[in-house]
Amino acid sequence: DLLALSAAVVFALYSVALKLAPKGYHYIVITRKSFFYGLLLMVIYFLISGKSFHYHSLAITTVWLNILFLGLISSGLAFILWQQGIERIGSINASNYIYLVPLITAIAGIIALNEKLTLKMILGGVTILIGLYIAQKKSSQISN
Numbered sequence: 027d028l029l030a031l032s033a034a035v036v037f038a039l040y041s042v043a044l045k046l047a048p049k050g051y052h053y054i055v056i057t058r059k060s061f062f063y064g065l066l067l068m069v070i071y072f073l074i075s076g077k078s079f080h081y082h083s084l085a086i087t088t089v090w091l092n093i094l095f096l097g098l099i100s101s102g103l104a105f106i107l108w109q110q111g112i113e114r115i116g117s118i119n120a121s122n123y124i125y126l127v128p129l130i131t132a133i134a135g136i137i138a139l140n141e142k143l144t145l146k147m148i149l150g151g152v153t154i155l156i157g158l159y160i161a162q163k164k165s166s167q168i169s170n
Contacts (some may be wrong), residue, residue, distance in 0.1 A: 037124075041117045044109055057105045061097075122161040129154045 040060075047056055072079070083089050111120040129151045135141040 038121070041108075041112060041121055044112045045117045054106060056109055057102065060105065061102070119162070122158055125154050125158055125161075 044056065108120065111123065132141075132147050132151065136143055
């Protein structure tokens with residue numbers, strides 16, 4: 027629970043920091059710097075933690091394709107779109123849309139993995155959409 031809470035706090039701070047970034051920085055430059063420093067911190071942590079690493083797995087093409095997909099498509103595209111959203115509608119309004127992630131994930135699971143649509147999924151999706159509507163309505167009232 028502490029790790030999830032820490033991740034949420036850091037992501038909130040990151041979103042606010044994006045809005046405070048100098049105007050000359052393009053969101054792709056910010057994404058590249060974020061990924062570089064994140065990778066650097068992960069490598070440092072890996073080296074000091076003493077965790078074992080299976081270097082032989084780096085010789086497998088599928089491993090590299092998975093790393094490239096996760097790094098460039100999943101994470102890279104998500105960060106670029108997130109930063110573009112913050113640039114266009116602001117961090118408060120953009121943060122409301124983070125709640126769509128579970129809904130989109132469920133829909134993708136149904137389409138790509140043939141998962142079954144359940145009543146809980148429907149109720150959860152409706153709850154997310156109602157919450158997003160209320161949050162957007164309140165955000166627009168505050169900004170007016």
